[in-house]
Amino acid sequence: MKKKTLAAAIGLGMALSTVQVQAESLLFPYYQSGGGVWTLLTLHTDFGGTGAVPNLHYIWNYDLLSTGPTECIHEDAYGHSTPVDLIQQTVVDPSVNGGLDLPALFGDASTAAYSLVGGVQGFMIVDDQTLAENTMRGQAIVADTVNNFYYAYKGRNNPSTLDTDASGFADGTEPGFWNHIFTSHLAWELTWYPVNVVNTAWYVIVTGTGMDFPPTGQWLGTVGVGLWTGFVWDRDEDPRSGFVPTSVTCHRVLTRPDFMTAAQIAHTNNGGYAPLATLPFPAVVQGLPNLGTGTIVTKIESITGLGGWLSEENAFPNLPY
Helix, strand or coil: CCCCCHHHHHHHHHHHCCCCCCCEEEEEEEEEECCCEEEEEEEEECCCCCCCCCCEEEEEEEEECCCCCCCCEEEEEEEECCCCEEEEEECECCCCCCCCCHHHHHCCCCECCCECCCCEEEEEEEEECCCCCCCEEEEEEEEECCCCEEEEEECEECCCCCCCCCCCCHHHCCCCECCCCCCCECEEEEEECCCCCCEEEEEEEEEEECCCCCCCCCCCCEEEEEECCCEEEECCCCEEECCCCEEEECEEEECHHHCCCHHHHHHCCCCEEEEEEEEECCCEECCEECCEEEEEEEEEEEECCCEEEEEECEECCCCCC
């Protein structure tokens, strides 16, 4: 398969940058790769690219698992799909992560784009540079073959958002805008099992505007995190007050000590409930305007000897679903 050049992508962007472009974008709030873990991606597009011009823009944001949650590395590349196309691929390049090359295995003539870095945990956006909304669907499957951990979910749609971007790329229109109720919640109702049975953590990504071409090379959207009622409840609905504020920039894995006092932790070790607020804060991040408007929260649970699972936590209010 021929690799599409960046020059071709820039050419497309310059050709369309003089018009207001509407595109279809999907947000995948969680992926992981490396050490026996793969994330498989399925994309179905209606229109596809024209000739050799790339029409898919892939955007990854991730931390290296080897160093902990210290980075938010931005990476992007361009791919090509044909009309009414189906692409099934890994998120990370097969040469980096185990050699599992799905397009070659399935004889797919499309050009998938891959992240070049394995051993990571992060989130991604895929943008189909067409002139119509609702022209792409997608699903991600996280498969941890070592810990018996599997999770499948559909990509989040970005409703039509006509905007402008000075990046020079045609897909500077929609993939950066995730500040609506579908993808940018301000409150979550967290629940967990007894800690001697199930280990629980929450992977939080900050959503907002400008997520496609961060001005510093990193997505710096930031929210404050804390108990919006100041209480947690144990399994028998007994409340315990306390407040431990923290913040999330780009993304972060949270556990109960990040937003609960020691007394609240002990009070809810047998399972419990906590209403978590994620509010935009501060107004400026590292000298730049804070573009974060809310979050998406994925709950990660595991049982020793059995495996684990992921699920989206309960957003409050439970709209639009």
